[in-house]
Amino acid sequence: MRSSLRAEIAGVTVYFDSIKALDNVKLKINRNEFVGLIGPNGSGKTTLLRCIYKYVKPKLGAIYIEGRDLKDIGLKELSRLIASVPTEIPERFNLTVSDIVLMGRTPFISSWWEDRKSLIKAEEAMRILDVLHLSNRKFSELSSGEKQRVLIAKALAQEPKMLLVDEPTAHLDIKHQLSIMELLKRIARSNISVLAATHDLNLAARYCDKLVLLKKGRVISVGAPEEVLSPELIAEVYEIKVKVRRDDKDGRIFVIPLSPR
Amino acid sequence: MNQKIVVLLTVLIVLSIAISSISLAITHLNLSSLNERLAGFQGKIGSMEQSVSQALNLTTSLSERLNSLQNTIELLKQPFPVSITDSMGRTVIIPEPPKRIVSMAPSITEILFALGLDDAVVGVTSYCNYPPEVPKLVEEGKIEVIGGFTSPNIEKIVSLSPDLIIAVKLQERFAIRLESLGLKVMVLKSESVSDVFNSILLIGRATGTYNRAIELVNDISRHNMEIWNATSKVPRKSVLVIVWLNPIYVAGGNTYINDLIELAGGTNVFNDKEGWITVSIEEVIKRNPDVIIVTGHAAPEKSASDIMSYLSEIPGWKDIEAIKNKRVYIYLEEAEDILVRPGPRIDKAVQLIAMTLYPRLFNTTLPNVIEGLSLVYPILTR
Amino acid sequence: MTMSRVGLREVVQAKKYRLLILSLLGVAVIFLILITSLSLGPVNVEWQDILSVLLNVGSTTFDSEKDIIFNIRLPRAIEAISIGASLSIAGAVMQTLVRNPMADPFILGVSSGAALGAISVFTTDIPFGLLLLPICAFIGGIIAFSITLTLSRLAGATPIAVILSGIAVSTAFSSIVTLLLFLNPERSHMGILWLFGSLSLSSWQEVKMILPCSILGIALALLRARTLNVMLMGEEQAQQLGVNVDRLKYEMMILSAFLTGISVSFTGIIGFIGLVCPHISRMIVGGDHRLLLPASIISGSIILSLADLAARVVAMPLELPLGALTAVIGVPFFVYLLIKSRGKYEI
Numbered sequence: 001m002r003s004s005l006r007a008e009i010a011g012v013t014v015y016f017d018s019i020k021a022l023d024n025v026k027l028k029i030n031r032n033e034f035v036g037l038i039g040p041n042g043s044g045k046t047t048l049l050r051c052i053y054k055y056v057k058p059k060l061g062a063i064y065i066e067g068r069d070l071k072d073i074g075l076k077e078l079s080r081l082i083a084s085v086p087t088e089i090p091e092r093f094n095l096t097v098s099d100i101v102l103m104g105r106t107p108f109i110s111s112w113w114e115d116r117k118s119l120i121k122a123e124e125a126m127r128i129l130d131v132l133h134l135s136n137r138k139f140s141e142l143s144s145g146e147k148q149r150v151l152i153a154k155a156l157a158q159e160p161k162m163l164l165v166d167e168p169t170a171h172l173d174i175k176h177q178l179s180i181m182e183l184l185k186r187i188a189r190s191n192i193s194v195l196a197a198t199h200d201l202n203l204a205a206r207y208c209d210k211l212v213l214l215k216k217g218r219v220i221s222v223g224a225p226e227e228v229l230s231p232e233l234i235a236e237v238y239e240i241k242v243k244v245r246r247d248d249k250d251g252r253i254f255v256i257p258l259s260p261r
Numbered sequence: 262m263n264q265k266i267v268v269l270l271t272v273l274i275v276l277s278i279a280i281s282s283i284s285l286a287i288t289h290l291n292l293s294s295l296n297e298r299l300a301g302f303q304g305k306i307g308s309m310e311q312s313v314s315q316a317l318n319l320t321t322s323l324s325e326r327l328n329s330l331q332n333t334i335e336l337l338k339q340p341f342p343v344s345i346t347d348s349m350g351r352t353v354i355i356p357e358p359p360k361r362i363v364s365m366a367p368s369i370t371e372i373l374f375a376l377g378l379d380d381a382v383v384g385v386t387s388y389c390n391y392p393p394e395v396p397k398l399v400e401e402g403k404i405e406v407i408g409g410f411t412s413p414n415i416e417k418i419v420s421l422s423p424d425l426i427i428a429v430k431l432q433e434r435f436a437i438r439l440e441s442l443g444l445k446v447m448v449l450k451s452e453s454v455s456d457v458f459n460s461i462l463l464i465g466r467a468t469g470t471y472n473r474a475i476e477l478v479n480d481i482s483r484h485n486m487e488i489w490n491a492t493s494k495v496p497r498k499s500v501l502v503i504v505w506l507n508p509i510y511v512a513g514g515n516t517y518i519n520d521l522i523e524l525a526g527g528t529n530v531f532n533d534k535e536g537w538i539t540v541s542i543e544e545v546i547k548r549n550p551d552v553i554i555v556t557g558h559a560a561p562e563k564s565a566s567d568i569m570s571y572l573s574e575i576p577g578w579k580d581i582e583a584i585k586n587k588r589v590y591i592y593l594e595e596a597e598d599i600l601v602r603p604g605p606r607i608d609k610a611v612q613l614i615a616m617t618l619y620p621r622l623f624n625t626t627l628p629n630v631i632e633g634l635s636l637v638y639p640i641l642t643r
Numbered sequence: 644m645t646m647s648r649v650g651l652r653e654v655v656q657a658k659k660y661r662l663l664i665l666s667l668l669g670v671a672v673i674f675l676i677l678i679t680s681l682s683l684g685p686v687n688v689e690w691q692d693i694l695s696v697l698l699n700v701g702s703t704t705f706d707s708e709k710d711i712i713f714n715i716r717l718p719r720a721i722e723a724i725s726i727g728a729s730l731s732i733a734g735a736v737m738q739t740l741v742r743n744p745m746a747d748p749f750i751l752g753v754s755s756g757a758a759l760g761a762i763s764v765f766t767t768d769i770p771f772g773l774l775l776l777p778i779c780a781f782i783g784g785i786i787a788f789s790i791t792l793t794l795s796r797l798a799g800a801t802p803i804a805v806i807l808s809g810i811a812v813s814t815a816f817s818s819i820v821t822l823l824l825f826l827n828p829e830r831s832h833m834g835i836l837w838l839f840g841s842l843s844l845s846s847w848q849e850v851k852m853i854l855p856c857s858i859l860g861i862a863l864a865l866l867r868a869r870t871l872n873v874m875l876m877g878e879e880q881a882q883q884l885g886v887n888v889d890r891l892k893y894e895m896m897i898l899s900a901f902l903t904g905i906s907v908s909f910t911g912i913i914g915f916i917g918l919v920c921p922h923i924s925r926m927i928v929g930g931d932h933r934l935l936l937p938a939s940i941i942s943g944s945i946i947l948s949l950a951d952l953a954a955r956v957v958a959m960p961l962e963l964p965l966g967a968l969t970a971v972i973g974v975p976f977f978v979y980l981l982i983k984s985r986g987k988y989e990i
Contacts, residue, residue, distance in 0.1 A: 053883045079885030089876050090742055093930035098654045099872070106873050106884040112933060113659065119651045126651070135654055158884070349770060387961065407960060411836055414960035415843060416715050420686040431833055433771050438844045441773065442714055510828055537829040 004030045005067075006162055006193040007052070012061035014047055014217075021047045022058065023217040029162070029195060029210075034188035036208035037197040038228075040238055043214040045197035049164045052195070053082050066161065079107035083160035085151050087167050091140040097150050098135040101126055104157030118157075125156035129183070145176035152183070156192075163187060165196040169203060181207040201255045205229055213237055226253050235261060345467050348430065348450040348459070355445065358469035359425035363407060363418050366429045368451070368604035370395060372461055373427075375477055375605040376470045384421045386410050391598065391606075415439065425467060451603030454520035458482070461605065477605060484608040485524045488615045491622065492526025498618045500527040501550035501583070504537065504601075506560040506571065509545070513538045517603050525614035527552070546577045552618055553583040556601060557593035565591045565630040589629060590617050596631040609634065662934055669941030673724060676948045680720040681712050683952065685960045688712055719845035722909070723951045724944040725857040726842075727916055729902040731943025732864050734917030735924070735935060736899045739871050740892060741802035744925070747918035748903040750805075751896060752812035756787020757907040758838060759816045759823075765834030766827040773848055776837075780908035787812050788900040792893075800892070840913040840966035842951050849909050860902040861940060867895070868932040875930060915969040916943050919977050926980045946973050 007029040014022040022044045029035050037045045050056040052063060054070060063070040065081055073081070083104065104125070105118035114122075126132040129149040134142065139150065148168065155163055168184060169177040177200070185207050188194040198204050204211055204225065211228040213221045215237040221228045226246075234242050234255065241258040342356040363384035364370040370389040373382050379394065384407040389395050398404040405421060408414035413435055418426065419442055428436045430450040439446050447467060449460040458478045465474020500522050502512040512518040514532035522529045530548040531540065553572070560568055568591055573584050583589055592600050596613060599606040613634070616623045681693045688711070696713045733748035741750070749755075760783020764776050794808035820838075824831040870891060873881045882888045906913070924938035950968040957963060 050879075055879055055882060075882065075887060076885040079883065082883070084880070084883045086877070086880055089880060092742065092744060093875050094925065095875060095930050096654075098651055099929075099931055100876070102651065102655075103873055103876060103884065106869075106886065109869065112869060114651075114655055116652075119655060123651045132650075135651065409961050411833070412841075412843070412962045414685060414962060416711055417685040417960040419711055419715060434776070434833065434844060437771055437773060438846060441846055441848065505828075508825075536827070539825060539828070 004032075006031050006033075006065070007195075008064040009048070009052075010062050010064065012048070012051055012058040012063060014044075014051060014056060014058045021217050022051070024061070025214075025217070025219050027212055027219065027222060029193050031193060032188050032191050033209045034185050034194045034207060035196070036204035036211045036225075037195060037214065038199075038201060038204055038211055039214035039220075042216070043237075044217040045214060046166055047217075048214070049084065049166055049195065049197060052162075052164055053084050054078060076107060079158065081160060082162050082164060083155035083158035084164040085148075085155045085166065085168065087170055088147075089139075089151070095139050096135070097126075097131060097137050097139055097142070098122075100139055100150055101131075101154045101157055104154035107158060121159060122153075122157040125153040128156065129153040144171040145173065145180075148172060148176070148180060152180070156187070160192060162193040162195065165194065167198060168196050169198060169200055177203060201229065201234075205253050205255060229253060229255055341469065343466055345447060345463060347447045347463060348456065349433065349448045351448065353445050353447050353467070355425065355467055359423075359467070361421060361423045361425075362468070363421060363423040363426045364389065365407070365413055365418075365427065365432055365435070366410060367391070367598070368602040369427045369429070369449070369460075369464070371602065371604035371606060372464055373468075376461075376465060376468065376473050378468055378470065381468065383423060384418060386413065391595075415442075419444070427464065427467075451517050452515060453517050454485075454524065454607065457517060457603045457607055460603070481605065481608045485611050488608075488611050489524050489526060492615050492619055495526070495619055495622055497526060497528050498551040499530045499548070500614070500618065501530050501545065501548070501553045502600075503553065503555045503559050505558075506555075506563075506568070508539045509542075510537055510559075511540055517607075518600070521600075521607060521611050521614060524611045525618060527614065527618050542575055542577060546581060549582050551582045551586075552588045552590070553581075554600075554614070554617065555589065555591045557591060557597045558601075565593065569629065587629065590627065591630045593630065594632040595634050599634070658931065658934065661928065662937060665928065665934065665938055665941070669937070669945075673941065673944050673948070676945060676952070677720050677724070680723075680948060680952050680955075681716050683956050684711070684716060686711050714847070715845075718847045718850045719842050719951070720948065721850050722842055722845040722853060723948040725850075725854050726906040726910060726913070727920075727943035727945070727947025728861060728940040729857045729906045729943075730913065730916040730947070731920035731924075731939040732861050732936060733899040733902040733906075735921035735932075735939045736864055736871070736895050737917075738921055739874055739932070740895050740899075741805055742875065742877070743802065743806070744922060745918070746806070747914070748899055749813065749912075749914070749917065750809040751900050751903070752787040752791040752809045752816065753784040753900045753903040754907050754912050755813040755816035755820065757781065757784035757904060758820050758912060759783045759787070761837055761908075761911070762820050762823050762831060762834045765837065766823050766831045768830070777849075777852075777908040781904050783816075784900065784904035784907060787816050788896075788904070792896060800889075805896075836964070837911045838966075839964035840911040840969075841962070842910055842954075842965060843962050845909075853905055853909060856905045857902065860898055860905070861936075863898055864895075864902075865936055867891070868936050871895075871932040871936075872930075911966070913947070913966050913969055915966075915973050916947055919973045920946055923973075923976055923980055946976070 005028060009025050009027040012022055012025045013020065025048060037048065039045055047056055051058050054075065065073065070078070101122050102114055102118065105114060105122055109115060109118055123132065126135070129152055131146065131149050131153055134146060134150070139147065142150065152165070163184070165184065168180050172180065181203050184194050184196060188209070208225060210223065211225050212219060213228050213233060220237055221233055229244055231242050231244055234240065239261045241261055243256040243258060244253055245256060246253050341358060342354055345353045345355065347353060360381050361383045362373060362378065362381045364373055364382060365386060367386060367389045370382070370385045371391055374392050374395065382404055384405050385395060385399070387406050387409055395404065399406060405417065407417045407421070411431070413432065415435065415438060418439060423444060426439055426444055426446045428446055428448050430448060433448055436446040436448045447463065449463065451457055451460060458481070461478050462471070462474050465471040502518055502522065504510050504512060511531055512529065513534035513536050514529065515535045516537060519529045519532055530550045531538065555568055555572070560571070563571065569589060572589060573579055578584050599610040599613065613631070616625055617627055620626050678693065682688055682690065692709050692712060696709050696717065730748055734746070737746045737748055737750060738744050757780040760779040760781070761776055763783070764771070764779045769775065791805070791808045791812045794811065795805040798804035798808060824835060870886055873884055873886050874888070874891065878888045903917070920942040921935065921939045924935055924942050928934040928938045947969065950972045951965060953972065954963045954965050954968050
């Protein structure tokens with residue numbers, strides 16, 4: 001039977017000068033999983049994401065994508081496997097929404113102008129994210145929610161097998177927060193694994209299949225939200241006192257913050 | 262009977278053969294002895310040659326002078342084509358006396374007109390204002406303006422179809438470009454008074470006015486010598502010539518202005534430094550010049566009185582001899598022109614400087630701001 | 644706000660169309676300016692002369708007027724077009740590379756290095772040949788650029804590192820230039836004029852060297868147009884999209900330094916073109932390099948040609964310094980566009 005494993009982080013350790021940013025991180029991500037990466041600032045979430053698209057090189061350990069060692073995968077090939085959604089991009093230049101989404105097709109275009117297939121794929125992505133009507137608008141003029149959707153559309157246009165998202169809900173109002181998380185879950189279900197770093201424990205608890213709790217570069221806990229989000233673990237990692245309750249309707253847990261410890 | 266003739270003929274033939282052989286042999290013998298004698302003669306000639314060459318060595322300088330005299334005589338006959346080596350070491354071949362000359366500097370224009378080449382000049386710079394015919398000829402359209410001194414217009418020059426262009430060292434890049442367009446260019450430098458003389462002579466040779474050029478150089482030299490002799494009777498005054506204010510640029514040694522000062526009987530306070538140099542305020546105080554000469558363009562925005570007060574207000578300068586005794590002179594207009602142009606009026610410049618340094622010697626008093634040369638003219642001899 | 648349901652196909656189609664119009668219009672304007680330059684000057688020429696010169700470019704014997712058009716005005720006009728285009732592209736590329744619209748091709752230190760090379764020749768007594776000055780200037784530019792490159796690598800190779808290294812090198816080299824000029828005032832007189840920039844010594848020999856280099860450099864930049872777009876998203880994103888960011892950065896820096904060096908070595912420092920023309924282009928056609936680079940080529944050529952024309956013609960027969968005129972001509976354009984695109988242009 002075909003393995004449902006999409007990615008495996010095997011004992012990755014990263015040093016920035018003499019500081020250990022990641023310490024022996026082990027993690028498995030399945031094909032249709034929406035994995036949430038949680039932890040306080042400086043816990044290594046962004047660093048971990050950067051390792052996966054080879055922006056940062058681990059000192060120890062390896063990362064496997066669909067069974068292949070990242071070291072053996074070139075940048076160009078990697079760009080067809082993994083897409084990352086940044087929190088923001090530089091807005092100094094007059095780029096339009098379509099400019100940006102079409103950039104997601106870079107790994108597939110070798111000529112000056114975009115080929116037909118690229119245009120179709122990009123349009124599809126924009127339709128899914130409901131930003132097609134914004135094609136000609138300048139990116140800098142959009143609302144935060146719209147911007148985030150455009151960036152996700154760009155990543156989708158890349159036809160990746162895995163999506164890496166850094167803080168998908170930062171700067172968004174609550175309606176957009178919910179719709180983005182919903183969207184990411186649907187994307188995961190369409191066989192594109194999603195690994196998202198987030199600060200929002202409740203959203204993570206509600207939507208993610210699996211959570212990874214990091215503290216100072218080390219994995220404290222991995223598992224279903226109810227396993228990872230225990231008051232003891234949260235207190236240890238976030239240094240706050242919380243109550244964890246379960247919603248009686250759909251059984252999902254939610255976290256009620258009480259006070260800093 | 263026949264037998265006798267045959268015998269006689271035979272004897273004759275044999276005799277003639279014998280005589281021929283013998284004479285050949287004798288000639289041969291003579292030749293070899295001749296050869297021997299010739300060899301002997303050659304030997305004697307050889308030693309004679311040696312003594313002749315020794316004699317020649319002894320009289321080498323004489324014959325060299327004879328040669329150069331010969332050359333001069335040849336040149337005076339002005340045969341064209343002439344091959345000129347200009348100040349930059351470049352060779353220009355001029356097939357016949359130029360009839361369309363472009364001058365790229367005011368000093369060159371003055372030289373050309375002083376050599377009587379009025380009719381041959383077709384292009385001058387916008388700064389060429391002497392002799393007074395020049396601006397008139399420009400106005401009448403007989404001479405065209407080819408641009409400024411630092412920004413001559415290549416196209417304008419080419420459009421005049423000149424057969425000779427004369428430029429100064431500063432304009433070398435333009436000279437190269439003009440040459441690449443197939444025109445003849447002479448480049449002259451003026452770092453000393455002898456450079457100026459050399460330029461005049463070179464222009465004379467190039468234009469077929471060599472004798473006039475020699476006369477001109479002689480006149481200027483003679484005049485300079487007169488001044489020099491006149492001033493040798495008085496103790497030398499020290500002089501500072503300022504060409505730019507802020508920072509202060511002065512004429513050092515190895516400039517033609519330095520030579521002019523020497524000829525005028527003065528001593529350049531900075532003659533130990535080379536070229537045009539910036540100097541510090543203290544250095545000037547230390548060298549304490551007796552007289553200071555400032556060119557009008559040293560501070561283009563300032564008026565003459567501004568310059569005077571500016572100098573006296575420099576810290577420490579009020580005690581300098583020149584400032585104390587009010588011996589600061591500002592050369593404007595024509596006075597400045599003759600000082601800064603390395604052309605045929607350098608003797609007037611020498612005269613002016615001498616009169617500036619030793620007014621009593623020349624029975625004159627010069628104002629501190631000197632513009633025209635009207636005071637100077639009556640005393641000039643040429 | 645337009646709620647047009649415009650498909651991407653139409654968007655790209657529109658871009659291609661705009662590029663076509665831009666190119667045709669641009670070439671037409673440049674050609675017009677070329678003809679005008681050929682007809683203006685201290686010497687009067689007839690349009691018939693211009694036509695026959697352009698038609699028999701091959702022949703070598705001309706009468707005086709055609710000679711002037713062919714040997715003086717034509718190479719000068721072509722040089723203005725190439726150098727305007729080169730400087731503009733060099734500036735556009737640098738602006739993308741350091742992601743700062745205020746960058747210009749001189750931030751890499753090339754111009755100060757070239758200035759040092761040239762002024763050294765002016766202040767020593769070495770006789771000029773046709774090539775001595777440009778070669779020394781070019782070498783100076785390359786040396787300064789290499790120092791900037793090395794320095795920026797040591798400092799982390801980020802855009803800020805590049806800018807600061809360039810500033811350090813430019814300042815150092817400029818100070819040495821100032822010192823040389825100060826110590827040798829009489830010899831360096833012409834050197835100072837070189838610094839102001841001028842095309843007055845343009846010739847076919849120069850064009851033969853400049854034109855192929857410009858075409859080569861510009862073609863290489865155009866090839867990378869799409870990739871440069873991606874760089875606008877930031878280096879992290881660009882790499883994530885498969886672009887070899889390091890290699891691209893070095894490629895583009897060397898390209899920009901090369902184009903700048905070629906231009907500056909022959910003409911002196913002509914500022915403003917590399918900064919303002921890419922801006923003007925960006926204001927008109929947007930940030931997509933597939934439109935921006937061609938527009939930069941066109942705007943650079945046009946502005947430098949106009950400036951040189953003015954330099955030649957305004958105070959005939961005197962020639963005005965080119966560097967000053969590029970500013971005089973470029974600024975009004977720039978200000979007009981700045982006001983017109985009020986608020987819509989982010990910096």
